[in-house]
Amino acid sequence: MTTLAPRLRWTFTDGLTLVGRELGRLRHQPGELAAALIFPAIMVVLFGYVFGSAIQVPGGGDYREYLMPGLFAMVTFTAAQGVMVRMAADASRGVMDRFRSMPMARLAVPFGQTGADLLAGLLLLAIMAGTGLLVGWQPHRGLAPAAEAVLLMIVLRYALSWVGVYVGLAVRNEQVVNQLVPLFLPFTMVSNAFVPTEGMPAWLRFVADWNPVSALTAAARELFGNPGLPTGDVAWPLAHPVAAVLLWSAALLLVFVPLSIRTYQRRGR
Amino acid sequence: MADPIVVAEGLHKSFGATHALRGLDLSVPRGTVCGLLGPNGAGKTTAVRILATLSEPDAGHARIAGHDVVREAGEVRTRIGLAGQYAAVDDKLTGRGNLRMFGRLYHLSRREAHRRADELLERFGLLDAADRQVAGYSGGMRRRLDLMTSLILRPEVLFLDEPTAGLDPRGRGAIWDTVRELAADGTTVLLTTQYLDEADRLADHITVIDHGKVIATGTPDELKAAIGDRLDVTIEDPAALRPAATVLTALAGTAPTTTDADRLSVALPGGGLRLADVVRELDRAGVAAADVRLRRPTLDEVFLRLTDRKEPVR
Numbered sequence: 001m002t003t004l005a006p007r008l009r010w011t012f013t014d015g016l017t018l019v020g021r022e023l024g025r026l027r028h029q030p031g032e033l034a035a036a037l038i039f040p041a042i043m044v045v046l047f048g049y050v051f052g053s054a055i056q057v058p059g060g061g062d063y064r065e066y067l068m069p070g071l072f073a074m075v076t077f078t079a080a081q082g083v084m085v086r087m088a089a090d091a092s093r094g095v096m097d098r099f100r101s102m103p104m105a106r107l108a109v110p111f112g113q114t115g116a117d118l119l120a121g122l123l124l125l126a127i128m129a130g131t132g133l134l135v136g137w138q139p140h141r142g143l144a145p146a147a148e149a150v151l152l153m154i155v156l157r158y159a160l161s162w163v164g165v166y167v168g169l170a171v172r173n174e175q176v177v178n179q180l181v182p183l184f185l186p187f188t189m190v191s192n193a194f195v196p197t198e199g200m201p202a203w204l205r206f207v208a209d210w211n212p213v214s215a216l217t218a219a220a221r222e223l224f225g226n227p228g229l230p231t232g233d234v235a236w237p238l239a240h241p242v243a244a245v246l247l248w249s250a251a252l253l254l255v256f257v258p259l260s261i262r263t264y265q266r267r268g269r
Numbered sequence: 270m271a272d273p274i275v276v277a278e279g280l281h282k283s284f285g286a287t288h289a290l291r292g293l294d295l296s297v298p299r300g301t302v303c304g305l306l307g308p309n310g311a312g313k314t315t316a317v318r319i320l321a322t323l324s325e326p327d328a329g330h331a332r333i334a335g336h337d338v339v340r341e342a343g344e345v346r347t348r349i350g351l352a353g354q355y356a357a358v359d360d361k362l363t364g365r366g367n368l369r370m371f372g373r374l375y376h377l378s379r380r381e382a383h384r385r386a387d388e389l390l391e392r393f394g395l396l397d398a399a400d401r402q403v404a405g406y407s408g409g410m411r412r413r414l415d416l417m418t419s420l421i422l423r424p425e426v427l428f429l430d431e432p433t434a435g436l437d438p439r440g441r442g443a444i445w446d447t448v449r450e451l452a453a454d455g456t457t458v459l460l461t462t463q464y465l466d467e468a469d470r471l472a473d474h475i476t477v478i479d480h481g482k483v484i485a486t487g488t489p490d491e492l493k494a495a496i497g498d499r500l501d502v503t504i505e506d507p508a509a510l511r512p513a514a515t516v517l518t519a520l521a522g523t524a525p526t527t528t529d530a531d532r533l534s535v536a537l538p539g540g541g542l543r544l545a546d547v548v549r550e551l552d553r554a555g556v557a558a559a560d561v562r563l564r565r566p567t568l569d570e571v572f573l574r575l576t577d578r579k580e581p582v583r
Contacts, residue, residue: 017373094354098418101351103376
C-alpha cells in the first residue's frame with residue numbers, strides 16, 4: 001500500500017494531471033496567454049533599441065548581442081512569480097485544502113506546479129531566442145555550448161520555481177503575494193544584465209556581482225560567445241559563471257524543496 | 270444505536286494561546302445527518318478540519334469508519350468528501366473541467382472521470398453551464414459544483430462546513446435537497462452551520478459545542494423539549510408592555526423577553542400554565558391581549574439558552 005513504486009507513480013501521474021490543469025487554464029484565458037508570450041518579444045525590442053541607442057558595450061560589440069543573455073536571465077527569474085501567485089491562490093481559496101483532503105499523492109501539487117512552470121519557461125525561452133535572432137543576436141560558439149546555456153537557464157528556473165512554491169505556501173494570501181511581484185524587477189536590474197557592474201558604487205557592485213542573475217548572464221555570454229565578458233579582477237561568480245549557476249541552483253533546491261514540502265504537509269492549521 | 274462511523278474522543282487543539290478544542294467528543298451513527306452547532310469561534314471548523322485529515326489534534330483521537338485520522342489518513346481520505354465555506358474549485362476552468370481534473374486526482378481512469386463528471390452534471394442540473402468557466406458562475410452554482418466535487422468518489426462520510434453561508438434562499442434550498450437525497454442514499458453527513466433552521470430541517474441529531482466542548486446533544490425535538498415550551502403574548506397597546514411583563518413574571522416565575530414592541534415571550538414553568546389563567550390575569554391588570562399562544566421553542570432559543578448568550582431584552 002505504501003511501498004515506494006506506486007507512490008512515485010501516483011506522484012508523477014497526479015503531477016501530470018496538475019500540469020494539464022495549468023494548460024487547461026491557459027486555454028480559457030487567451031488574452032493572458034498572448035500577453036505572456038508577447039512579453040519576451042517586447043523586452044527584446046524595448047531594451048535592445050531603447051538602451052541600445054545609448055549604451056557602449058565594454059570591450060566593444062553590438063548592444064543587442066550583449067543584452068540577450070541578460071534578457072534570458074531576466075525571463076528565467078520570472079519563474080518564481082507565477083508559481084508563487086498560483087500556490088497562494090490555491091491556498092487562500094481552499095483548493096489546497098481540497099487537494100489535501102483527497103487520497104492523491106501528497107507531493108503532486110508542488111511538483112505539478114513547478115513542472116508546469118518548466119514547460120512555460122521553455123516556451124518563453126524559445127520565443128525570446130526567436131526574437132533575438134530577428135534583431136541580430138546569435139550564438140557564436142556552436143550548438144553544444146548553446147545547449148549548455150539553455151540547460152543552465154532551465155536548471156536555475158526550476159530551482160527558482162521552488163522559491164515561488166515556498167513563498168506562496170508561506171504567505172497563503174493572494175493579495176499580499178501579488179504585491180510582492182513588482183519587487184522582482186529591481187532584483188533583476190541590480191546585475192550585469194543590462195549594464196556593466198564596473199561603474200556601480202562599490203557596495204552596489206558587490207550585490208550585483210553576487211546576484212545569481214549576473215552569474216546566469218555571464219554564463220550565457222560565455223557559452224553563446226556574446227560580448228561583455230568581464231576582464232581583469234572580477235568577483236568569483238563572474239569568473240566561474242557556470243559553476244556559480246549550478247551552485248546557486250543546488251543551494252536553492254536544497255533549501256526550498258524541503259521547506260516547501262514541510263510547509264505543504266504541515267497540518268497545524 | 271447503529272455503529273458510529275465518525276468517532277472523536279477527547280480532541281484538544283490549540284493555536285498559540287487560543288484553545289480551539291478542549292476535549293471534544295463526537296459520535297455519528299452511520300447513515301445519519303449530524304448537525305454541529307455553535308457560536309463563532311466555538312471550534313466547529315477546527316473539529317471538521319481534524320476529522321477531514323487537514324489538521325492534527327494536540328491530544329485525543331478520531332476515527333472514520335474505524336480508521337485513525339492521523340495514522341491512517343490515506344484510508345480516511347478515500348472515504349470522505351469535504352465541501353466548505355469556500356467554493357474550493359478552480360475559477361479558471363469550466364465546471365466539467367474541474368470535475369474531470371478532480372476525478373483524475375481521485376485516481377479514476379480518464380474514461381471513468383469523464384463519465385462521473387457527466388453523471389454529476391446531469392444529476393445536479395449543471396449541464397447547461399458545464400462548459401462555461403466557473404468564474405462566471407453564480408454563488409449558488411459554485412457551491413453546488415464544490416459539493417459535486419466532494420461527491421466524485423461517493424464518500425461514506427460527507428463533511429459540510431457551513432455549506433449555505435451567504436447563499437440566497439433558492440441556492441440554500443437546492444443544497445438542502447441534495448443533503449436530504451444523499452442521506453436517503455445512506456451517506457453520513459456532518460454539517461456545521463450557523464443557521465439553526467438549517468440544522469432543524471436537515472439534522473437527525475444535533476451536537477451543540479461552545480468553547481471547544483460539547484454542551485448538549487440530542488434530536489432537535491429533544492433539545493427543544495429540554496428548555497420547555499414557550500408562551501407568546503401579543504398586546505394591543507405597546508404602552509402596556511410593562512404591566513404585561515409584570516403579570517407574566519408573576520405567572521411564569523421568570524422575566525419574559527420582548528421580541529417586538531408589542532410582543533412578549535416567556536419560558537413555561539415546570540407545572541405548565543393554563544391559557545385561561547393567563548388571559549384572566551392580563552385582563553385583571555388592564556392589559557388587552559391581541560394574541561396569546563403556547564408553542565415549542567425554536568432552535569434559536571435553545572441555542573441562545575445553551576450557549577449562555579443573553580436573549581435580546583429590551
